[in-house]
Amino acid sequence: MLRVGAMVMLMLACGVCRALSLSNAYSSPRNKERAVRETTQYIILHTTEAEAKSSLRKLSRNGEAHYCVDRDGKVYRIIDRRKVAYHCGTSMWAGRRNLDNVSIGIEVVGYHDRALNSAQYTALRELVLLLQKLYNVKDANVMPHAQVAYGTPNRWHRRSHRGRKRCGMGYATPSVRKLLGLKERWLSDPDVKARRLTVGDTFLSQILYARNGDALLPYKLPAAVAATPSGKIAKAVEKVSTSLPMRKPVREVLIKKGQTAWDVAREAYNAATTVYRFPDGRQITGDKLTDWESLVAGTKVILGEAEGEAVQTLAAGMHPKALVGDAVMAADTWYIRPTGGRIQGSRLNEKSLKALPPGTKILAGYAMCGPVTSRNLPSKLCPLRWDAPDTYYLFPGKSLQPATKIDMKRVPAGTYLFYKN
Ligand SMILES: [Zn+2]
Missing domain, CATH: 3.30.1490 (Dna Ligase; domain 1)
Structure with missing residues (x-):
């Protein structure tokens, strides 16, 4: 009943659109746990960087997107569009962090350095238009993940930086935005301008903002689509071959x-x-x-299957600076000793930093909450991120465990949670 209702509503909300082909086959088991977003200001577009089956399974298991557009243009609903999905990771835009709490995330089966096929551009255009109308999101705020993701300091970048990911970078270029019916785009990065972030990937920032960003794309869009004036786009897109070759990710x-x-x-x-x-x-x-x-x-x-892990480990003879750069003594950097003790970066000095034992785990850009008690369960302590894939649990006297590997029914009292802030 619910499903039918939702689909009818989606169709009604967009009289001019072709009806989207929606499926609940990969609806996430995480739906019931997720908090409802208070506001929706952005629509964030991704590329899965993997083929459909494994992508859909992972997205559903972890509740990592609201929608996923398959190669045939079919749209899978993963997380209820009103609730929080974890798709942005460490993110910031115009000074606002953790965009998961204020955005809808759409994954498209494909790779950041390949064009999508016409069925996907068509479906994505319709889905985006629909959501823009529902939530009043302006064109410029429909952005690729690469544009809002940022990395915390590490041995290559002493400061927080843009360029942690290239996910979906092509969505920012004028030619692709034209395909998607988006008339505005950002011409510069407000967080770099305000010096909250540095540029960690000059190629990416050219793709996102340079006038000739289109020419730098490592792929060509189908000419018939690129040249079509907006308005007639859906029809033109239909004509283009739907079978652009996919390829395995580079490992x-x-x-x-x-x-x-x-x-x-x-x-x-x-x-x-x-x-x-x-x-x-x-x-x-x-x-x-x-x-x-x-x-x-x-x-x-x-490169293995897993993406970069948020936890870093201090090796013998290594200074923490080598792993988290200038964030070594930051309030949002946490050190977990091999024996389970936790120390906030802001409580350390040069001497105590050097004295941290090998095997110490480091979390940069994290906030802590806890302890868990019979009244204060993780979902109450940290309603927006208690089960996020990049949230970690510190059991009393033990080491860190990622939220994805935990039996949530057996979290002992005295456990602390670390979540991306
Ligand atoms: Zn992404």
């Missing part, structure tokens, strides 16, 4: 001269799932690598 990258591990692995540079194979045959995982200067050209970087 193995050779480091070229002058490139760093950050350039190829991004946040996964020190993850246990990232493997470095040196030209001499030696091999080491990202979490064990300490000698970053030994990354000579020709080193092969093999």
